[in-house]
Amino acid sequence: MKHDVNEYDAVAVIASDRKHVWHHITQHKQFEQNDPMVIVEGKGMRVWDAKGNEYLDMVSGGVWTVNVGYGRESIADAVRDQLVKMNYFAQSAGNIPAAQFAEKLIEKMPGMSRVYYSNSGSEANEKAFKIVRQIAHRKYGGKKHKILFRERDYHGTTITALSATGQFERKHQYGPFTPGFVEFPHCSEYRSQFGDVDDYGVRAALEMEKVILAEGPDTVGAVCLEPITAGGGVITPPQGYWDKIQEICKKYDILLHIDEVVCGLGRTGKWFGYQHYGIKPDMVTMAKGVASGYAAISCTVTTEAVFDAFKDDPSDRMSYFRDISTFGGCTAGPAAALANMKIIEDENLLENATQMGEYLMGRLHQLYDKYDVIGDVRGKGLFAGLELVKDRQSKEPVDESLAIAIAADCMKQGVIIGRTNRSFEQFNNTLCFSPALIVTQAELDQMIDALDNAFARLAPNA
Ligand code: PLP
Numbered sequence: 001m002k003h004d005v006n007e008y009d010a011v012a013v014i015a016s017d018r019k020h021v022w023h024h025i026t027q028h029k030q031f032e033q034n035d036p037m038v039i040v041e042g043k044g045m046r047v048w049d050a051k052g053n054e055y056l057d058m059v060s061g062g063v064w065t066v067n068v069g070y071g072r073e074s075i076a077d078a079v080r081d082q083l084v085k086m087n088y089f090a091q092s093a094g095n096i097p098a099a100q101f102a103e104k105l106i107e108k109m110p111g112m113s114r115v116y117y118s119n120s121g122s123e124a125n126e127k128a129f130k131i132v133r134q135i136a137h138r139k140y141g142g143k144k145h146k147i148l149f150r151e152r153d154y155h156g157t158t159i160t161a162l163s164a165t166g167q168f169e170r171k172h173q174y175g176p177f178t179p180g181f182v183e184f185p186h187c188s189e190y191r192s193q194f195g196d197v198d199d200y201g202v203r204a205a206l207e208m209e210k211v212i213l214a215e216g217p218d219t220v221g222a223v224c225l226e227p228i229t230a231g232g233g234v235i236t237p238p239q240g241y242w243d244k245i246q247e248i249c250k251k252y253d254i255l256l257h258i259d260e261v262v263c264g265l266g267r268t269g270k271w272f273g274y275q276h277y278g279i280k281p282d283m284v285t286m287a288k289g290v291a292s293g294y295a296a297i298s299c300t301v302t303t304e305a306v307f308d309a310f311k312d313d314p315s316d317r318m319s320y321f322r323d324i325s326t327f328g329g330c331t332a333g334p335a336a337a338l339a340n341m342k343i344i345e346d347e348n349l350l351e352n353a354t355q356m357g358e359y360l361m362g363r364l365h366q367l368y369d370k371y372d373v374i375g376d377v378r379g380k381g382l383f384a385g386l387e388l389v390k391d392r393q394s395k396e397p398v399d400e401s402l403a404i405a406i407a408a409d410c411m412k413q414g415v416i417i418g419r420t421n422r423s424f425e426q427f428n429n430t431l432c433f434s435p436a437l438i439v440t441q442a443e444l445d446q447m448i449d450a451l452d453n454a455f456a457r458l459a460p461n462a
Pocket of ligand 1: 063123125262
């Protein structure tokens with residue numbers, strides 16, 4: 001594929017972008033010092049910028065999103081056909097793709113029953129929080145309204161989703177936050193607070209119980225967790241963790257809300273991350289990979305029991321879920337999601353994610369053997385991270401500038417990799433990799449070569 005840079009005026013596009021667009025999560029010095037990167041085209045695993053540079057994208061559109069790769073005509077056709085036929089009617093009425101996608105989605109999620117549509121991961125989580133709050137009022141006189149979340153987990157950008165987020169770097173200067181959200185400690189085995197112990201997973205889960213007991217179990221309605229912490233450092237759960245978390249939720253009658261915004265659909269080699277750990281959730285939220293970024297869509301999926309909690313109460317005309325989202329479920333989103341799911345099935349992309357994920361982990365471990373700056377290798381399927389440290393013994397994090405320089409070096413070599421959020425804490429330096437589920441061994445090798453070059457140049461062993 002050859003990118004045609006003559007189809008527009010690259011200098012003008014870059015100038016307009018630089019002058020008028022406020023890019024997400026970008027420091028002003030970047031606006032001032034550099035030309036912005038303007039991505040103009042994508043095909044398969046590759047994207048091109050306005051200057052005609054080609055990149056191998058190992059982060060699926062920057063933030064774990066384009067799971068089936070770029071340039072999928074079947075998705076574009078499905079969206080176009082749907083929009084011409086019926087573009088919009090509010091979700092108080094149904095539409096064909098919304099019904100069809102909900103049915104297919106529920107088939108992949110035994111135990112789950114209802115799909116509530118919205119437009120982004122943050123919004124899907126907000127819906128789940130509202131469900132918990134309303135159940136608290138309907139069933140528990142408003143008492144069981146608190147929602148627990150974990151240090152290092154991210155649940156979105158709105159003020160309430162941030163209130164449920166355990167990352168200082170995302171929350172700093174955005175308070176005051178919504179009351180009733182309570183944090184408990186992370187479960188990073190690498191950064192274990194108990195030393196080297198056999199039952200780390202159980203101990204980490206018991207930290208949640210301590211917080212429940214301190215708050216009062218009759219005040220806690222739900223816990224919201226990522227199956228694998230993504231932006232907080234690609235933190236995979238330790239052995240035994242999820243069994244204990246579920247046991248505690250049952251014990252205190254607490255709803256389990258799993259945030260699959262990154263892990264769903266297929267990123268970890270199963271449809272959902274929670275399906276690796278025997279988790280039986282009450283609510284699951286998802287967004288990014290649902291339509292691989294071809295249209296905006298997110299879902300809050302619940303069990304029938306959660307749905308039933310909103311059954312009409314003749315004595316209370318306000319008893320139903322009084323929530324609405326203008327664009328949720330209408331109609332490009334579910335049309336794109338249906339076509340996206342068909343690609344994952346037809347091309348056996350869950351299998352590819354599993355096989356290529358194993359290959360990727362093997363290659364990352366080879367880098368670990370070669371460079372002392374790599375403190376830990378973590379991941380599941382096509383979702384992996386390398387945590388960088390000054391010293392393997394002390395685990396002191398490297399300076400953030402090193403992670404930035406390594407990512408920039410890879411970019412110069414034509415490979416886009418990711419970094420977890422900028423932070424003032426210990427977890428700040430994890431490089432992350434989340435290629436589309438179509439990735440090949442040769443493409444993973446290209447990324448590993450780029451990383452190898454970057455480490456050799458910037459972080460050779462002493
Ligand atoms: N939940 C998780 C785990 C995420 O990683 C994100 C975004 O990165 C969100 C929620 C928020 O999704 P959105 O940016 O679509 O609102």
